[in-house]
Amino acid sequence: MITEDQTNQAVAEILSSYKKEKKNLIPLLQEVQTKLGYLPKKTMQEIADFLEMPRVEVWGVATFYNQFRFVPLGKYHTMVCMGTACHLAGGRLILEALERELDIKVGETAEDGNFSLERVACIGCCMLAPVIVIKDKINPKMTPFKVEEVLASYKQDIQKGKS
Amino acid sequence: MVNVTFEEINNRAKSEWEALQKGSYILVGTATCGRAAGALDVVDAFNKELTRQGLEVPIIQVGCTGLCYADPLVVISKAGSLRVVYANVTPETVHRLVEGYVAGDDPCLELALGTLEGGDGEAVYIPELPRFEHELRLILRRCGYIDPENINHYIANGGYSGLEKALKVSPEEIVGELKKSGLRGRGGAGFPTHRKWELCRKAKSTPKYVICNADEGDPGAFMDRVVLESDPHQVIEGMIIAGHAIGAEQGYIYVRAEYPLAIERIQIALKQAKELGFLGDNILGGDFGFHIEIAAGAGAFVSGEETALLAAVEGRMSTPRPRPPYPAESGLWNKPTLLNNVKTFAYVPLIIERGAGWFASIGTEGSKGTAVFTLAGKVADSGLAEVPMGTTLRELIYDIGGGIAKDKQFKAVQIGGPSGGCLPETLLDIPIDYDSLRETGSMMGSGGMIVMDEDNCIVDAARFFLDFSTKESCGKCTMCRLGTLQMLNILEDITAGRGKIEDIDLLLALAEDVKIGSLCGLGKTAPNPVLTTLHYFRDEYEAHILEKRCPARVCPELTVYYILPDKCDRACEHCVLTCPTEAIKGDKGEVKVIDQEKCSKCGTCLEVCPPEYNAVVKLSPVSLLPSSNLSGKGGGK
Numbered sequence: 001m002i003t004e005d006q007t008n009q010a011v012a013e014i015l016s017s018y019k020k021e022k023k024n025l026i027p028l029l030q031e032v033q034t035k036l037g038y039l040p041k042k043t044m045q046e047i048a049d050f051l052e053m054p055r056v057e058v059w060g061v062a063t064f065y066n067q068f069r070f071v072p073l074g075k076y077h078t079m080v081c082m083g084t085a086c087h088l089a090g091g092r093l094i095l096e097a098l099e100r101e102l103d104i105k106v107g108e109t110a111e112d113g114n115f116s117l118e119r120v121a122c123i124g125c126c127m128l129a130p131v132i133v134i135k136d137k138i139n140p141k142m143t144p145f146k147v148e149e150v151l152a153s154y155k156q157d158i159q160k161g162k163s
Numbered sequence: 164m165v166n167v168t169f170e171e172i173n174n175r176a177k178s179e180w181e182a183l184q185k186g187s188y189i190l191v192g193t194a195t196c197g198r199a200a201g202a203l204d205v206v207d208a209f210n211k212e213l214t215r216q217g218l219e220v221p222i223i224q225v226g227c228t229g230l231c232y233a234d235p236l237v238v239i240s241k242a243g244s245l246r247v248v249y250a251n252v253t254p255e256t257v258h259r260l261v262e263g264y265v266a267g268d269d270p271c272l273e274l275a276l277g278t279l280e281g282g283d284g285e286a287v288y289i290p291e292l293p294r295f296e297h298e299l300r301l302i303l304r305r306c307g308y309i310d311p312e313n314i315n316h317y318i319a320n321g322g323y324s325g326l327e328k329a330l331k332v333s334p335e336e337i338v339g340e341l342k343k344s345g346l347r348g349r350g351g352a353g354f355p356t357h358r359k360w361e362l363c364r365k366a367k368s369t370p371k372y373v374i375c376n377a378d379e380g381d382p383g384a385f386m387d388r389v390v391l392e393s394d395p396h397q398v399i400e401g402m403i404i405a406g407h408a409i410g411a412e413q414g415y416i417y418v419r420a421e422y423p424l425a426i427e428r429i430q431i432a433l434k435q436a437k438e439l440g441f442l443g444d445n446i447l448g449g450d451f452g453f454h455i456e457i458a459a460g461a462g463a464f465v466s467g468e469e470t471a472l473l474a475a476v477e478g479r480m481s482t483p484r485p486r487p488p489y490p491a492e493s494g495l496w497n498k499p500t501l502l503n504n505v506k507t508f509a510y511v512p513l514i515i516e517r518g519a520g521w522f523a524s525i526g527t528e529g530s531k532g533t534a535v536f537t538l539a540g541k542v543a544d545s546g547l548a549e550v551p552m553g554t555t556l557r558e559l560i561y562d563i564g565g566g567i568a569k570d571k572q573f574k575a576v577q578i579g580g581p582s583g584g585c586l587p588e589t590l591l592d593i594p595i596d597y598d599s600l601r602e603t604g605s606m607m608g609s610g611g612m613i614v615m616d617e618d619n620c621i622v623d624a625a626r627f628f629l630d631f632s633t634k635e636s637c638g639k640c641t642m643c644r645l646g647t648l649q650m651l652n653i654l655e656d657i658t659a660g661r662g663k664i665e666d667i668d669l670l671l672a673l674a675e676d677v678k679i680g681s682l683c684g685l686g687k688t689a690p691n692p693v694l695t696t697l698h699y700f701r702d703e704y705e706a707h708i709l710e711k712r713c714p715a716r717v718c719p720e721l722t723v724y725y726i727l728p729d730k731c732d733r734a735c736e737h738c739v740l741t742c743p744t745e746a747i748k749g750d751k752g753e754v755k756v757i758d759q760e761k762c763s764k765c766g767t768c769l770e771v772c773p774p775e776y777n778a779v780v781k782l783s784p785v786s787l788l789p790s791s792n793l794s795g796k797g798g799g800k
Contacts, residue, residue, distance in 0.1 A: 025478035026461050030420070064480040064637075066462030067420050084383030084580065084613045085539040087627050093765050100743060100763070121464065121631070123421055124385035125199040126539030126613075127231040127546060138199035144765040145741055 002036065010035050011043050015050050025051060029062055038069045066120075074109045074116030076154050078102070079133040083122030086130040090143070094130050095119060097144035101151050114158055169327045169447055172439055173318055180319030187220045187265060190238040191252075192307055194227035194392040195424050196385070200234035201253065208254035212261040220265055226393020228307030229547030233276055236307070239264050248289060250276040294548065294563040299525065301533050302509040303549045306393035311428050314435035317396040323441055325512030329404045330449060334364055337408040341511070343519035345531035350376060350467070350504035351579065351608045352684070353530070353597035359501055362491035363409040366499035371411035373402050374495065374502045376472060377418040377425070380464040381580030382631060384611025386535045387505040389547055391418070391425040394509075395432040399455060401508030403441065404515060406453040409501050414453065417472055419460040429457055464581075464635035468683045469494075469502045471637065482637045483683035504609070506535055526552035530596035538564045540613035541571060550595070557591040560614055571616040574715075575700070579608025581628045581635075582688035584695030585621060604695045606688070620717035621700040622707050625693045626654040632689035642680025646673055647689050654693070659720040662708040667697065716781040719764045723781070723788050726768070728754045730778035738768035738779065759788070 002010070014031050018024045028047055033039055039062055048055040062068045080086075080095045099105055102115045109116035125131050128140030132147070139150055189209060193202045209222050228236060233250035239260065240246045247270045249260060256274055263269040270278075270286070277287030289295070309316035317323070329337055342357035363371060375398060379387040391398065402414045418426050433455055436442045444452040458476045465471045466481040473495050475481040494500025510532060514522045523531050530552040536559060539545045543565035550559060556576060560566070567573050575585040584605030593599045597607050615624065629651045636643045650673050656662050674690030681687050697704060706712045713721040726738070726747075731754045738755055739747045746761035747768060755778075757768070769779040782788055 021478075023476065023478040026475065027459070030459060030461065061478070061480055064463065065460075068461065082382070084577065084611070084624075084627065087382075088540055088613065088615060088619050088624065090766070096763065097743065097765060120421065121380065121462075121635075122382035122385070123195070124379075124388045125196055126383055126385060126537065127196065127234070128199050129539070131199065138195075140199050143767070143770055144743065145767045145770055148743065 007036060007040070007043070011046060015046070018050075020051055022051060022053065025053075025058065025061055026065070029058075029068060033068060036072075038072050041070070071109055072113070075114050075158075076135050077116050077118070078135075079118050079120045079123070080106075081121075081123050081125070081129070081131045081133070082119045083124075083126060083129075085126035086122075089129040091130045093144050094132060094142050094147060097147040098132070098151075101148060115154075167440070169323070173324070176315035176318035179315045183221070184240070185242050187239070187241045189220060189222045189265065190225045190240070190308065191222060192227050192234060192236040193224040194389055195422070196227055196231045196389070197234045197236065198424075200251075202235035204254050205235045205237065205252050205257060208257035209261065212257050213265070216261060216266060218261070218266060223310045224312075225308060226306045226311050227389045227547065229303055229389070229549070230276070230544070231546035232544045233546075236276075238279070238308075241265075244268075245270060245286070246279040247271070247286070248276045248279060249274050294544070294565075297550055297554055297558050297562055298548055299533050299551050300549045301513055302390060302394075302397060302506060303535065303547065305397075306389060309394065311393055311395055312431045314396060314432065314439060317394065321516065322396050322512075323400055325514075325516040326400050326403055326441065327447065329407055329512075329515045330447060330451065334408045334410065337404065337515065338364055340514060340519045344514045344522040345519075345526075346507065346510055346514060346522065347530065347597060348504060349506035349510075349535075349609070351582065351606060353607060356503065356507055359491050359503070360405065360408055362489065363411075363499050363501045366409075366492055368493075368497075368499055369410070370413060370498055371409055372495045372498060372500040373405045373409065373411045373414040374472070374476065374500060375402055375414070375416040375505060375508055376467065376469070376502055377416055377422075377505045378460050378467045378472060379419060379422075379505075379609060380467045380635075381582075381609050381611045383539055383577075383580055383613045384537050384609050386537050386547055386610050388422050388425050390505055390509055390535075391422070392428050395425075395429050396436065397509045397512055398505055399429075399432055399436055400441070401503075401511035402455060403446065403453050404511050405501055405503070405508065407451055409499070411499075411501065412452055412454065414455040415458045415476055415495075416455060417458045417460060417466070417476060419466075420462055426457060426459060433457070463637070464631070465637045465683070465685050468685060471683065472502065473500065480637070482639045483685075485682060506610075527594060527596045529598050534595055534607070534610065536595075536610045536612045538612050538614070540577075541568050541616035541619070542566070542614040543568045552596045553594045555592050555594055556586070559595065559612070560591065564614070567614065567616050571618065573614070574617055574619060575615045575621060575624075575696075577613040577615065577624065577692070578611070579606040579688075579691075580611045581631045582606060582684065582691055583608045583611075584691050585615070585624065585699065586695070587699045590699075604691065604698060606691070618715055618717070620658070620713055620715040621696050621703045622654065622658055622713075623715075623717050625696045626651065626658055628692035629654055629689070632685065636685060636689075640681045640683075640686055642677045643682075643686030643689065646677035646680065647686070649673055650677070650690065650693060657704060657707050658713070658718040660707070660711045660718075662704075664705070664708055666708065667701070667704060670697065710784055711786075712784040714783070716783045718783075721785060722764065722783045723759060723785050724757055724762060724764060724766070724768060725780055725782050725788055726755050726757060727778045727780060730776050731755055732773075732776045732778070735773065735776065737771040737773065741767050741771050743767060 048058040237249045263271040277289040281288040346356040347353040471481040471483040490500040633647045749755035772779045
């Protein structure tokens with residue numbers, strides 16, 4: 001876990017590397033999210049003050065784009081591709097299987113912080129449809145059955161980490 | 164300031180390339196598609212195996228050849244021998260390849276897709292594959308064969324000579340060449356490229372901007388990603404030429420955030436171009452200066468619309484605004500801005516280098532040059548193809564794509580994503596060009612082509628696209644925000660068996676309203692998937708509404724899974740053990756029965772039932788379910 005001091009320091013460092021120009025709002029939000037994993041409310045306020053723009057405008061931009069998140073992601077962030085090819089190859093079944101197996105809904109992070117689930121539009125791997133991405137690793141040609149298998153290996157890793 | 168001439172740079176690049184050809188080297192396709200198929204593991208395996216055998220052979224990570232179905236793809240090149248292409252390479256086969264062909268003389272043809280040189284007779288000569296009879300590779304010609312992270316590979320293969328030539332001629336002449344070439348925008352709408360350039364060139368206000376639209380948001384299209392990951396310099400070169408032609412000094416590449424590898428490879432390319440003096444204050448020692456920055460998108464389909472894209476680069480919510488004024492007159496920060504798609508810029512250096520007449524000789528009367536398509540969905544050999552305009556859809560799907568996978572029946576081809584349409588078998592002989600496709604109610608779009616077979620439900624596909632458009636509507640126009648939602652609700656009713664026959668007329672009327680009432684292309688084209696499917700596949704809608712039947716047995720509310728008692732092998736328990744909701748009952752020795760109330764319709768039982776039994780079937784309408792299978796009150800409702 002990152003402490004509050006570390007968060008403050010990281011945000012201060014990022015802010016100091018940007019000019020106070022409005023066009024830097026999205027790059028700033030992106031860099032903060034890359035660093036912290038999500039956009040804390042306090043940080044968005046700091047960005048607004050830094051760029052000397054209304055806080056509501058920063059909130060408006062951040063909530064407009066699909067990329068930005070306002071809750072921390074799970075350790076194993078899982079993205080389900082919902083592009084056309086994946087949909088036609090049964091993407092909805094994969095999504096349902098993930099929700100069932102992880103016991104969370106799309107957009108949520110599990111209480112223990114291990115998994116979070118998100119749907120994304122095409123990631124451009126249509127020939128391997130349907131695909132899911134777990135912690136940046138692309139898993140091709142999924143079936144509901146394979147979802148169980150893939151998740152089992154991650155769950156095993158989590159168990160090992162505990163013991 | 165770099166004090167070397169283009170000739171010197173060119174010579175240096177050529178000698179590096181020639182030196183490489185004199186020895187052996189290994190190419191591994193590590194674009195996103197290759198990585199998804201495990202290409203990085205293959206690279207690791209080669210590294211280990213070469214070290215183990217004490218061999219020093221360079222491994223070059225290249226982009227994508229477009230033969231995505233064969234990923235991970237490896238090419239082994241040996242001076243004086245055949246260059247051999249290997250398909251679906253795994254870490255396990257690497258040992259054999261290194262021992263056989265890198266160290267020895269056995270080209271391991273049993274693992275090969277074919278060779279890049281002919282004359283052997285034993286192996287398939289790749290340029291003679293049926294698909295290459297139709298393909299003409301212009302902007303894909305280097306993809307997968309050069310190192311995208313080494314500018315010298317690009318230069319040695321003709322790169323930056325278009326820019327060198329362009330800098331010696333006047334902006335008027337460049338725009339004139341584009342006009343003669345007949346190039347139209349590859350973003351989808353097909354606007355004549357020279358007209359944008361001319362408007363920008365003549366605009367009085369300064370500074371001016373050049374923007375490359377790489378916000379490839381169409382779900383199911385990935386050619387821009389492949390171009391940027393495999394051969395990014397051609398896009399950069401096109402943008403610099405554009406800067407010279409319109410008098411701009413600053414360019415932006417707007418790439419979607421979902422393409423991290425493309426962003427990484429563009430960053431490297433920009434740095435190298437700057438080091439060699441192709442970017443910067445005094446390009447190739449002259450007076451013209453041009454700079455390019457990356458603007459990473461944050462995930463919004465509407466950002467592909469040009470005025471919405473401008474808002475995103477300015478750091479605002481990505482919503483469109485009315486045109487005129489067009490961006491060519493008042494764009495980024497209200498300054499003249501030239502916006503073109505990735506592929507449009509990629510054609511520019513070629514047109515300048517080889518001449519407008521050459522380009523105009525390819526294609527049809529109204530659509531010049533080639534079109535790049537991604538072929539995905541239920542096609543056998545999915546991937547990328549580049550064909551002259553005028554090639555038919557049938558040639559593309561059957562000759563290049565190898566037809567429908569698993570011998571299934573073709574149902575439709577969806578072109579242009581959420582803005583495009585679904586076309587039936589009867590239209591497969593129309594030529595691919597902007598105007599013919601528009602006449603069918605579809606559109607060229609950015610080039611995504613998804614093939615559907617008998618197992619795909621047309622109404623569900625229309626629902627999918629509407630769902631996408633509804634989610635991605637920016638909300639500015641009421642008809643786009645709420646009209647699409649109304650249409651979606653109706654489609655959801657139909658796929659769930661709650662549809663009424665008058666819903667079809669309501670959908671048609673709403674579609675017109677959404678088209679008229681929306682400001683930008685997203686809303687104006689969002690009804691297209693519904694309109695084309697209603698036009699060409701009305702019977703499927705009627706089956707859903709009148710018979711409560713989904714002909715493809717896809718829509719969950721209209722479909723049930725059933726285990727055929729005569730086929731079920733009573734001793735086997737595959738389905739019972741794998742069913743995620745424990746819906747299948749039956750002890751060892753008994754026929755297995757699905758509890759319809761518990762069944763989540765995930766299809767696992769169908770997947771795991773051994774092929775020698777094939778006992779699980781899908782039935783639609785639900786009333787086909789034998790009454791003996793109705794366990795509990797929820798079954799067969």
